[in-house]
Amino acid sequence: xxxxxxxxxxxxxxxxxxxxxxxxxxERKPTCARCEDRGFQCPGYALDIRWSHKHQMRAERSSIRxxxxxxxxxxxxLGRRQQTSDAEAAPLPFSDNPDQPWLGSPSxxxxxxxxxxxxPPVQESSAGFNPPEQPNPFTLLVADTDLMSTAWTVDNDSxxxxxxxxxxxxDPANQLEENNNTTTAISxxxxxxxxxxxxxxxxxxxxxxxxxxxxxxxxxxxxxxxLWDSKANVMRNIVETAWQSSGPLHHTVQSMAAACLSEDxxxxxxxxxxxxxxxxxxxxxxxxSPTSSTARNALLxxxxxxxxxxxxxxxxxxxxxxxxxxxxxxxxxSADATxxxxxxxxxxxxxxxxxxxxxxxYLTDSSQLGDYRRRSTVDPLPPSAEPHPYSGISHEMVRVxxxxxxxxxxxxxxxxxxxxxxxxxxxxxxxxxxxxxRLERVLLAHHTPDLSRFRxxxxxxxxxxxxxxxxxxxxCTGLLQLYRxxxxxxxxxxxxxxxxxxxxxxxxxxxxxxxxxQAWLTKLAMHILGILRDIPFESRTRSVQPFVMVAAASELxxxxxxxxxxxxxxxxxxxxxxxxxxxxRKFVGSRLAAYTHILPLRKSxxxxxxxxxxxxxxxxxxxxxxxxxxxxxxxxxxMMG
Numbered sequence: 001x002x003x004x005x006x007x008x009x010x011x012x013x014x015x016x017x018x019x020x021x022x023x024x025x026x027e028r029k030p031t032c033a034r035c036e037d038r039g040f041q042c043p044g045y046a047l048d049i050r051w052s053h054k055h056q057m058r059a060e061r062s063s064i065r066x067x068x069x070x071x072x073x074x075x076x077x078l079g080r081r082q083q084t085s086d087a088e089a090a091p092l093p094f095s096d097n098p099d100q101p102w103l104g105s106p107s108x109x110x111x112x113x114x115x116x117x118x119x120p121p122v123q124e125s126s127a128g129f130n131p132p133e134q135p136n137p138f139t140l141l142v143a144d145t146d147l148m149s150t151a152w153t154v155d156n157d158s159x160x161x162x163x164x165x166x167x168x169x170x171d172p173a174n175q176l177e178e179n180n181n182t183t184t185a186i187s188x189x190x191x192x193x194x195x196x197x198x199x200x201x202x203x204x205x206x207x208x209x210x211x212x213x214x215x216x217x218x219x220x221x222x223x224x225x226x227l228w229d230s231k232a233n234v235m236r237n238i239v240e241t242a243w244q245s246s247g248p249l250h251h252t253v254q255s256m257a258a259a260c261l262s263e264d265x266x267x268x269x270x271x272x273x274x275x276x277x278x279x280x281x282x283x284x285x286x287x288x289s290p291t292s293s294t295a296r297n298a299l300l301x302x303x304x305x306x307x308x309x310x311x312x313x314x315x316x317x318x319x320x321x322x323x324x325x326x327x328x329x330x331x332x333x334s335a336d337a338t339x340x341x342x343x344x345x346x347x348x349x350x351x352x353x354x355x356x357x358x359x360x361x362y363l364t365d366s367s368q369l370g371d372y373r374r375r376s377t378v379d380p381l382p383p384s385a386e387p388h389p390y391s392g393i394s395h396e397m398v399r400v401x402x403x404x405x406x407x408x409x410x411x412x413x414x415x416x417x418x419x420x421x422x423x424x425x426x427x428x429x430x431x432x433x434x435x436x437x438r439l440e441r442v443l444l445a446h447h448t449p450d451l452s453r454f455r456x457x458x459x460x461x462x463x464x465x466x467x468x469x470x471x472x473x474x475x476c477t478g479l480l481q482l483y484r485x486x487x488x489x490x491x492x493x494x495x496x497x498x499x500x501x502x503x504x505x506x507x508x509x510x511x512x513x514x515x516x517x518q519a520w521l522t523k524l525a526m527h528i529l530g531i532l533r534d535i536p537f538e539s540r541t542r543s544v545q546p547f548v549m550v551a552a553a554s555e556l557x558x559x560x561x562x563x564x565x566x567x568x569x570x571x572x573x574x575x576x577x578x579x580x581x582x583x584x585r586k587f588v589g590s591r592l593a594a595y596t597h598i599l600p601l602r603k604s605x606x607x608x609x610x611x612x613x614x615x616x617x618x619x620x621x622x623x624x625x626x627x628x629x630x631x632x633x634x635x636x637x638x639m640m641g
Contacts (some may be wrong), residue, residue: 003393004423006269012046013027014027014032014045015027015031015035015042015043015045016034016043016044016045017034017035017042017043018032018034018035025115027045029045030042030044044396050445070250072324072626076359093114096339104628107197109214109270116598132273137550140478152326153215168391179487188268192426197546198235200527209271210254212255213254213257213258213261213271214253214257214583216260216261217239217253217254217256217257218239218240220257220260220269221256221257221260221514222235222236222239223338224260224540224543224598224599225256225542225543226385226389226390226435226540226543227389227390227392227462227467227470227540227541227543227544228389228392228457228459228461228467228540229389229457229459229540230457230458230459231458232386232455232457232458233389233457234345234348234386234389235301235348235389237388238297238298238301238345239253239301241294241298242294242295242297242298243298244297245294245298246295246298246304247282248279248283248298248299248302249279249298249299249301249302249630250279250308251275251276251278251279251282252275252276252302252305252309253256254271254275255271255272255273255275255276255279255309255313256272256305256309256312257305258271258272258275258599259272259309259601260312260599260600262600263459263600263601264600266396269313272312272313273313273444276306276310276313279302279306280306283299283302283303283306283325293343293345294640296333296336296344297349299329300326300329300330300333300349301349303322303325303326303329304322304326304349304352304353304356306322307321307322307323307325307326307356307444308318308356308639310322310637311601311603311639312601312602312603313534314636315601315602315603315605315638316606316607316635316636316638318360318363318364318372318637318638318639320360320364320368321368323353323356323357323360323368323369323370323372324369324370324371324372326353326366327353327369327370327371327372327373328370328371330349330350330353331371332415333346333349334346334350339362348388348389351388351390351391351395351398352388352401353372353393354391354395354398354402354641355388355390355398357369357402357425358398358399358401358402358547359639359640359641360639361402361405361406361409362405362408362409362628363409363628363631363637363638364637365409365410366406366409366410381553385453385454385455386454386455387454387455387457387464387467390544392467392470392471392541392544393448393449393451393464393467393468393471394470394471394474396446396449397446397471397474397475397478398474400443400446400478401474401477401478403435403439404439404478404481405481407432407435407436407439408485408628409628410432411428411485412485412626412628412629415428415429430456432486433486433488433489436482436485436486436489437489439465439478439482440479440489443475443477443478443479443482444503444504446475448468448471448472448475449468449471451464451465451467451468454467459540461464461538461540462539462540462541463626466535466541469531469532469534469535469541470535470541470544470548472531473528473531473532473545473548474548476502476524476527476528476531477528477547477548477551477552479502479524479557480521480524480525480528480551480552481551483520483521483524484521484555484626487517490512490517490520490521491508491512491517492508493505493506493507493508494508494509494510494511494512494516494517494520495508495509496509496520497519497520497523497524499523499527500526507534514623518555518557519577522555522556522557522577522581523557524555525551525552525553525554525555525556525584526552526580526581526584528548528551528552528554529549529553529587529588532545532548532591533587537591537594542591542595542598543599543641544641545591546592546595546596546604546607546640546641547640547641548587549591549592549607549611550607550610550611550627550640551613551627552588552615553584553585553588553611553615554611554614554625554626554627554630556581556584556585556588556615556618557581557625558578558581558582558618558619559575559577559578560587566619585615588611589608592604592607592608592611593608596608603638603639605611606636606638607638607640609636610627610630610634610636611627613630613634613636614627614630617630
């Protein structure tokens with residue numbers, strides 16, 4: 001017999017008052033009918049909320065099962081307890097792979113952060129987070145929101161969290177535990193049914209500093225360091241393949257990223273130095289030799305990056321010792337690569353050493369380069385060659401500029417100590433002038449490589465056209481250096497400035513006066529800066545432009561008459577060239593100022609200071625001011641690329 005009593009569905013999500021009295025609630029919003037009829041203020045509806053477990057590893061569940069059930073706290077402590085367990089169970093960013101013993105040792109992680117930076121003080125009322133009394137050096141950190149907004153936003157598919165999440169959903173034990181957590185949460189709510197603030201304010205976002213630095217390196221640093229970047233970038237491919245298995249490369253990545261962020265976050269300067277020293281320690285002699293080409297390439301790339309970025313931490317540190325070590329490693333790698341099994345990465349490392357040498361030889365004696373021996377000839381281009389991430393398509397020009405730098409440094413060094421000319425000094429001069437003539441002929445005969453022979457790097461910010469313009473800028477910079485240091489070369493071809501005759505000089509029309517020679521060099525410098533002006537600042541070639549800018553800016557001499565005349569006379573004596581020089585100086589200043597914001601390193605300010613020192617000396621009336629002399633006297637030499 002059917003009951004005459006009308007049926008009704010049970011209330012599962014009623015207001016807290018109805019749930020506490022275990023009576024039916026019509027769940028009407030904003031107030032239910034029962035509270036409204038009785039004149040009570042409806043306390044509202046509690047949501048079935050619990051902390052997400054999707055980023056916790058499966059090992060956490062086993063550790064929880066080993067611990068007895070804790071006493072039930074009040075609901076206000078629920079968020080704090082859950083987040084503490086999250087921090088305690090958070091995994092390190094790398095696995096405990098036996099092939100990666102350096103990652104498994106806690107001591108390898110201690111260098112990243114001072115203890116006070118690992119766990120900055122947080123107000124309990126705002127964060128609701130109590131870190132362990134003795135935290136692991138690499139448990140999750142409370143995030144600096146400025147760093148998070150400055151550095152990057154993590155892609156949803158950037159980690160294998162999806163597989164862990166799926167495993168947790170399908171694990172019966174996990175499902176049972178989640179049900180138990182739900183029951184516990186509801187019970188805790190029922191203990192204090194009229195509390196308005198059921199759950200504490202969500203804690204500040206948490207993240208892992210080494211993971212943040214690694215992500216910043218791949219997203220930002222590589223694009224700032226290379227003159228083009230895409231999936232075809234050899235440097236990027238080597239780092240992505242080996243940075244988690246190579247200790248030196250991993251610490252190098254951390255150091256470079258921390259150095260780039262240290263202007264906005266000064267405490268990361270200590271992190272950058274510590275990581276740099278740790279990487280150097282792992283490269284010292286006595287370490288196990290690499291057993292695979294991947295490991296060998298990782299070590300060689302780490303050595304090159306450490307040497308080239310030493311100036312990021314100390315601008316005047318040219319790291320010639322790392323250059324010599326990299327040369328030795330490259331020679332060993334080249335000897336191991338047989339003709340039957342050539343390693344294409346050898347060419348990348350060899351061209352990297354050539355570019356590095358070009359930046360060093362203007363600032364240090366070539367004897368400091370050790371047994372640096374570049375390949376005797378440039379290999380013929382394959383049908384579709386890949387531009388180099390640092391030198392682009394300018395392999396030949398980089399080598400010529402290196403030869404010019406070695407010649408200029410040795411010649412200036414010898415002549416600076418000469419007080420009375422001897423026959424030996426005269427022989428040094430003749431040999432240097434002969435070599436300078438040879439280099440001049442090479443530069444004048446050079447043709448920019450056919451861009452159709454190169455594969456487009458796939459970087460929309462750096463098309464092949466920009467690489468061609470940089471090659472032309474290198475060529476003109478080489479001529480500018482030779483004509484400045486060896487005035488006889490300019491005298492042999494001197495004619496009033498004509499850009500169209502720069503590379504096809506006519507016979508000399510007479511011996512130029514010092515003022516005519518300086519005016520000609522100034523025109524050539526402005527021509528070089530005009531080439532750079534044709535390259536948008538957004539182009540990634542900006543990473544290799546400082547060397548060219550310093551060399552060209554050092555010839556932007558103003559007419560001394562304009563600086564000495566009174567204000568009334570100067571207004572009527574400004575000519576077109578003086579205006580062009582002023583515009584060129586402003587262009588250099590604006591480019592370098594913007595560059596210091598794009599790549600905020602102290603060495604960028606040193607480069608700017610060097611240029612300003614040269615301009616100040618010229619404006620003071622000094623003759624024959626040369627940027628290398630100023631850099632040596634004021635100790636402003638740094639890596640300019």
